[in-house]
Amino acid sequence: MIHVPAQQTSTLSPAWRACVGTGRTREVLHADYRDSLALVQDEIGFGASRAHGIVHDDMGLVQPYTHEGVAGTRYAFSYVDLVIDTWLDAGVAPFLELGFMPEALASGPDTVFWWRGNITPPRDHGEWAALTRALLTHLIDRYGIEQVRTWPIEVWNEPNLTTFWRDADEAAYHRLYATTARAVKEVDSGLQVGGPAISPGSDDWLPRFADFVASVDVPCDFVSKHAYTSGPAQEVPFGVHQTLRPPQDLLDQFASPGRLLAGSPLEGLPVHITEFSSSYRPDNPIHDTAYQAAYLAPVLASGGDHVASFSYWTLCDVFEELGVPTAPLHGGFGLLGHRQLRKPAFHLYSFMARLGEAVLAQGDDHLVTRHPDGRISMLLWQPLDGTAVADAGHRVRLSLPASGPAHVVERHVDAERGNVRAGWQAMGSPLAPDRRAVEDLHDASAPAVHIHRVQPVGGRWEIDVRLGRHGIALVEVTGSADQTPAWSDDTQLLGLGGDAG
Amino acid sequence: MIHVPAQQTSTLSPAWRACVGTGRTREVLHADYRDSLALVQDEIGFGASRAHGIVHDDMGLVQPYTHEGVAGTRYAFSYVDLVIDTWLDAGVAPFLELGFMPEALASGPDTVFWWRGNITPPRDHGEWAALTRALLTHLIDRYGIEQVRTWPIEVWNEPNLTTFWRDADEAAYHRLYATTARAVKEVDSGLQVGGPAISPGSDDWLPRFADFVASVDVPCDFVSKHAYTSGPAQEVPFGVHQTLRPPQDLLDQFASPGRLLAGSPLEGLPVHITEFSSSYRPDNPIHDTAYQAAYLAPVLASGGDHVASFSYWTLCDVFEELGVPTAPLHGGFGLLGHRQLRKPAFHLYSFMARLGEAVLAQGDDHLVTRHPDGRISMLLWQPLDGTAVADAGHRVRLSLPASGPAHVVERHVDAERGNVRAGWQAMGSPLAPDRRAVEDLHDASAPAVHIHRVQPVGGRWEIDVRLGRHGIALVEVTGSADQTPAWSDDTQLLGLGGDAG
Amino acid sequence: MIHVPAQQTSTLSPAWRACVGTGRTREVLHADYRDSLALVQDEIGFGASRAHGIVHDDMGLVQPYTHEGVAGTRYAFSYVDLVIDTWLDAGVAPFLELGFMPEALASGPDTVFWWRGNITPPRDHGEWAALTRALLTHLIDRYGIEQVRTWPIEVWNEPNLTTFWRDADEAAYHRLYATTARAVKEVDSGLQVGGPAISPGSDDWLPRFADFVASVDVPCDFVSKHAYTSGPAQEVPFGVHQTLRPPQDLLDQFASPGRLLAGSPLEGLPVHITEFSSSYRPDNPIHDTAYQAAYLAPVLASGGDHVASFSYWTLCDVFEELGVPTAPLHGGFGLLGHRQLRKPAFHLYSFMARLGEAVLAQGDDHLVTRHPDGRISMLLWQPLDGTAVADAGHRVRLSLPASGPAHVVERHVDAERGNVRAGWQAMGSPLAPDRRAVEDLHDASAPAVHIHRVQPVGGRWEIDVRLGRHGIALVEVTGSADQTPAWSDDTQLLGLGGDAG
């Protein structure tokens, strides 16, 4: 029995929904993405989104031409503006990631992903600086300086990997960072720039990054990195299976920059986890499971203790790093599948979004909060460590400070309930379900809801919640007087006595 | 075990959704009504709607004036047009009920309902005929003759009750009918007119109505009456409890005009049940229960055997015969409560709307149909007789003709599940729930959905469905190959074996 | 030539859109009202709305009953909540007008309007106080005290007229005011209460009202009155023609409370003009004309100099004081006709809504403003005095401070352009236009738009605007570089020279 005090013990940090990932900037233009964005914002309300490739060639930003023998470059903002308008219309700010290299500026032909992002340094740093200035100047003209100053600007993505940055050349990254950061501040000194956007396992880059920016006096307003817990992989066609480390490992990854940079010139800067999830693969079925939701619940509950933001990678399965997805559930990163199919992780986020700011209690399987109007909202989950599945569900018993009679609204998602993947597998895992099947999956992916009354005993409400296997639950307790009139009698429903229910 | 044959045994008549009731014509102008209409049409798709009071004074149709000493009447169609446009935009045709009497034409001051419909005969039949002609001429001008010819025109409402027609004067009704029917046909002989729109218990009016129209050679294109099964009432504030007769009684009421008019001049005319439900009171909580849904299920399944239409009274709780409703659930007639709260009866209709046309089997607790694409959809219910509540649920076992592996989608509504009233009572029956509570009730009123696979055994699928107490279910069986690839293995989800679910 | 300075001369008061009138509280429930509200808020954005009859019987608020021989009253908030939710969803706060008298509380049978608002004092002031407290307590429970404290509470409507208050009994009004104000403050001392909501021509009530509240120490947070300029009327069926006084007369009416209450205990309180227009009749065609827009333009431009709000009476033609309107344009008060037909006065407000806060110049035919981004927006109008129509249009020439090349967007509404009434009359003034005609009227009521370039001359832009007869215009000047590329040449459109346009 968890004894929840009446006094607030802490405040829930907004870091968990400060940002969410989008695969590629251009994908924001997809209708299915926009539909997903609308649903996510309606139920969750992220503050920002970060996407790869804002200057990638498919955005058409850099358009060289020749006129009367003289070469020029037209910066074409048609798509950049459409993307940012789409985000802003949905209440999402851009978390700008500058990359990859436009072909016209690139020093080589190397690319990453099905969509071929060029991963080479600029052939001419002056051209890159000019592009940076042109982009930011345009954004300020269009959206106003007050707004753009709140949009973090991150330099490149995972330069510590040869996949994303030619030879994972650290010195070349430092040079790119310096060029970019200075170009940014030339446009406006109030803009925020940061890096180094490294993938897990290379935190040794951080102190060297700190030394570099200090040594050459380059501006840096925040530090960024990624966090994943997946290990060795077995590949199968269109998929992969990987081991996972415990969720605490994610929190440790969140915490490391603060530890490693203590005493450095970057001490105290905001840390942004610009990508995180269990697996870093867009074809790992774990992303579609209830396991993912219960596994990440403690991370969402505590992540804000360590960082300014941690950005779920990604908002939806409009995502093409490995090509066009071949099935409605294909292990994609998204909170939502195509056609807005809600995965359990989506519900985890939507449950978080209904919590209050005042934290009353927090533990291995619970996060109990209170709203200004007194309502108590809590997130409960089955503790999972990533190394083993559960045989059965989990029970949470709580004693809460009461204020008269109340009703309890429980919403459950687990291996059976609110589980789009279970429904899809029951259908035979169709690669191309028809519309009726998609409708059925929409219905089957709604959390199970149950409402019941609770009476105070000794000034306390005792709540006993049975979570299903790999389950999470949102449980809300609202004080509510019984307004049933004295003359009401359900046994008279048929005019003759007997409970007609 | 119900053995369902592979051959179609009959065709499901569309009579069950040919029409739905609307309390009062003017109520169609309410935003909450329009929202409910949209939801109902999206999930059910009624063909028409019938409402009281199209010429009642609150429609403003008859507007007398005097100019330079000469009296005139302006027929003002502002609201009539808005009402009919609203219906047609939603795919619903008007089932025109002519009444009540505009004050300017009335022979007396007697009224019915909180909204004071005048129940007296016209002071001058010529004025009434002129109004009838003006209305129909206008409708034809605006909507076209082809369309208006499909809109039945019913003369008055329940003239056999003193509440609705002064002194329940049968001869006066006959005279009104004659005047109206002739005026209708004067406008266009292809228009359909009928009556006598009587309430239950007065079927003796029917033969006399037949005699009358024959004797004076008045046109009559259809016969109409109402059907309810409620008995003696106990009144409480803002409510009533009544006994109910078995649902078969409703079917008997449907069947009686055919029987009574056999051999009469009206033999063979379409019969429209222009109102039906369990109780005729807009404040009987039975309407809000799962009991209502299970109780009416066999009526929806079989009603079309007897009549051309039977019109649920009513579409939603925007309904003011007793005044403004005082609670979100108040025993109103509607399929939907205010703010589109879905009652179990709504789900009954939405389940019916997903059945196929080809009936394979039908019985006390089941209606099994097939769609052109081979999918089997069935409505199941717990048999209830209106005189006693159930202690437990009900089990239905079926053996169906199979065509390979399949999946089954079950949707359940019962005393616990998909039950807005149970949720509302758990909240303490709030008279004015806040928005959050209304949202919770919306979520709690969704049917429970479960999907599972079924394999054919001996060319048959065996389905075992457990209905909850007072339960109904929509069960759909769709042939579906198993497309799970050979390499898929959920025990590898964590990269290490063990079912990760 | 109007020489507009570069320096801001004053700030545009938000009083012009602080509030807008709604005929009757219940009318907010109409779908057509809600559609109009959405359009009005999208283009204008009023801060609040005031309506008659929140406690009138058609709201169903007061519902007496008897149980086991004991009488009680249930306060039913079903409709009150729907109304206020509708407003708040549209970004409009309630400006609460308490009235008319529920029949159960009334001291007599006298009513006003087609919808029969009871105009008699309460038979028991305790009951009225209880109702007041119950209503406000409920609103605070539902919407929160912070919000309700911003909703002014006005006691009754035009008690100085026998039409609205039995015998126009001033002492009885003072007593009602005292009862109400004290009940309000009992609920929460931070709520704002005021009166006396008088009609034009009775400003002598104001000093006596001030004396009364001071003499018995009753709270008063604001003073309210109405303003109209219409004079003697000629009645015709479904209409009226009236003389008008000059628009300055409206501004004088706005100013008089400040003057009359100087030195009184109510000195310095906010003054709310809770209704204003040209005519106080809902059947005067002037409301539908371009004349109305040009006539009221100077009032909107300057009204905020005198009062905290002045509330256009009314938002739309869903309005039934004289019964159901008999034609789409019938001289109704609304900015919008039924089906959202935009009248010239709507455009006047939508033009006002696009002005900047910084006023650069203001005069008999112009209000010139600047936005923070430098854009200049101005409202221009033909001066009209209400006593004569114009034979021709009006020309306005302005010299504006320039900042490089610019483009000018002109939007015009006048006797010919953007004029729904002119279009409707050309159609033969149809009482019930069909849908196609309504669509044509929608198109015909759009302002005429024209865009042209202007080059600075001597640091100034010279703008020469030709207003049509009874015209208003929104003219916006935006600095815009010419980005036409050097190689662009429209004479080459057909590949051969010659301007292809």
Next chain:
Amino acid sequence: MIHVPAQQTSTLSPAWRACVGTGRTREVLHADYRDSLALVQDEIGFGASRAHGIVHDDMGLVQPYTHEGVAGTRYAFSYVDLVIDTWLDAGVAPFLELGFMPEALASGPDTVFWWRGNITPPRDHGEWAALTRALLTHLIDRYGIEQVRTWPIEVWNEPNLTTFWRDADEAAYHRLYATTARAVKEVDSGLQVGGPAISPGSDDWLPRFADFVASVDVPCDFVSKHAYTSGPAQEVPFGVHQTLRPPQDLLDQFASPGRLLAGSPLEGLPVHITEFSSSYRPDNPIHDTAYQAAYLAPVLASGGDHVASFSYWTLCDVFEELGVPTAPLHGGFGLLGHRQLRKPAFHLYSFMARLGEAVLAQGDDHLVTRHPDGRISMLLWQPLDGTAVADAGHRVRLSLPASGPAHVVERHVDAERGNVRAGWQAMGSPLAPDRRAVEDLHDASAPAVHIHRVQPVGGRWEIDVRLGRHGIALVEVTGSADQTPAWSDDTQLLGLGGDAG
């Protein structure tokens, strides 16, 4: 004076809106495309759409893999289904164009366009046939055979050009056609297949195509080709200027297959013009002008005399053959620009969509039609021959058969009115207009609307329409009684006489 007879002279063929072009299949997934599609369908209502690249790699349809050493291909319909669902939801059927070659099936590396469609023949015709069968089998499974039989299937695009088909190898095309047509008919003999989809100027392919299909007995259900009238080009950065031939040239191109195939085995087959416009370049500003609309008006009016469909290339400017467009108006093919800016050609189509079926008169500058309800709707235009621009507008005078008093609704689009490009140029041709500017352009691109009355004289209405330069107009004449009441008098608007307008 054009004398229009009362008798119908012909029926307007639906060919003009049977189909519209979409640049690339994948572009249907763009949100901006979907928004444009919705607007186009709302105002025009095309029957089908044809797009390049349904099997291009960016659709992800063909996904090879290897499992346990064995190679396989997964056909992934995720995007194909999303595209077709999007079209069908909008009421548009697919006009399937099979191409370009998936890389996995290609015989070489040659590509066309910025988006790199592979233009080489299949390396193995068996693989191509298998893909064709897989695609069509899936479409039939998902959408039903009845529906898919109505979707024409066209083999490849412009094989007569080396740009689109390696070496423009005619024999290789014939072989591809034969393989494809046979694969199509293997799936279902009721499917419709055709070709050769040639560009203008190569009609000599047609007789040889006829000979080929006859000689080897390959099925062919229709013949297709393209039609453009642009000539020599001058290139400038991001644009081109080209001469045009007269519009009659387009009609001649439409007519030629019928003439050339007379007597051949393909005689009498439906001819589909699967692309047409003035210029075949997506960067010719002519597409954005009023000139384009007036120039094409006679083609829309008469095209149906020659062919079963002629498909405007394209619906909107979501189109990337040359890369990402660099400006809102960039000479793109679309009826709509990005963000749904309506070009004059859009209005031409929306005007056509309001014509009746019964043609009363047709000529060089007019197409006069009547609706079943008697309303007369006509399209008028200034005759333009593509070789010279006009100095002034054009006047059309008509004498129409009258039926009482009427009103005339005129809608005009010309060099000044309803002209988005004129507005944009007045703004300085901004490459990236801000949102306010886009709103202003939306307003400025609405046709000018004017309504006036006309009285019959000698049983005729005389209409005198003044078209602006490069103008088109929709003029509708509707019989309408004058319902203005006798007592109405606008000179009394101010209560004192004088026309208040």
